[in-house]
Amino acid sequence: MSDSPPSTGWSHGPLPANVRLGPNSLLTADYAFKRFLTQCDPGLVVGANCTLDGVHFAIGREGRVTIGDYCFFTNAVLLCELELRIGNYVVIGWNATIADTDFHPLAPAERVADAIACSPLGKGRPRPPIARKPVIIGDDVWIGPNATILKGVTIGTGALVEAGSLVTRDVPPGARVLGNPAQIIPLA
């Protein structure tokens, strides 16, 4: 068995230089920063008293992520090429995914150019512009397991995103959403 994990900080040693981790915040998972490519400083700001267990920070070169205080994430996947802003007291469930980009262009010709640029033969070729819009998650939001939040979405304070939902549009404060695409459904 491994040694007991530290009570705060990153469980796997020194953090990347452009990460700010607040007091009493705990970050576990050995693969947390395997796709942490952001050149921004800071690229990731985590507030105080957070527990981020098994979170995957896949942050592109220009991505910036800010997370408030007292957040609790379990195995969330955060995909960010521009901006992801998460408030205080936010809870995110297992395998939930948040993305602020489509990663590739929509138009077929541009997608071909992108496939070539991304290939081993595309060295130095610029990629076409790709849609990205910030994702903003308010205070006291709960996001259930297996849920997906797409680019440009704002989730209002205190909203509940049920497990497995696919959120493509803004969620008003205090609403409960469910489904693919997610719709407002009153609490049963």
Add this chain to the structure above:
Amino acid sequence: MNADRSLPWDWFPGRIPTNVTLDPDAYVETTYSFQLCRSRRPDAVRIGRGASIYLGVMFDLGLHGKVAVGDFTLMNGSRIICDSEVSIGDYCLISWNTVLMDTRRIPLDVAARRRALEQFSERQPRQPDIDGSGRPIRIADKVWIGFDSCILPGVTVGEGSVVGARSVVDQDVPPFTIVAGNPARIIRKLDPDSPGGVDTSPRSPG
């Protein structure tokens, strides 16, 4: 299972918790599945005769959680998030990346939730028993749940029913019914007595 409750074939250096009852004819691939089993009940998990629990199944149980897995049931990569009770019948087939949750793990009241998260951040180690309540879920016998599906708190899935891949089930499913979609809706009925299983009576939708 070895005398020390480890598994001879296990890649993970763990043990089957003492409050997990494993039928001698059940198969558990790895004790890693019990890493998040924090229940203090003496009967926390029961796994029936001929049941198989493969890699990726996670028994994520809070302090009062109780899970029963029936005979000949096959589970392959489910996340069971249980603070009250999850019961799974006999001859069930439960696919990968499914979520069976009887709890949201947080109080719905925002002020109570903030207090709970503040207390949680002071806990050592940080065990997420933020809210011990839950609404039990029940999967009856002979149910088949497709991959990536979620079963939400309080749901009962009736005998012999099928939940299609990537469904999210937020309401009870009657027996011998195929449901699919997010949120899940009824696709058609199954006939337990016909060889092909499909109900061909005129009343059956689809």
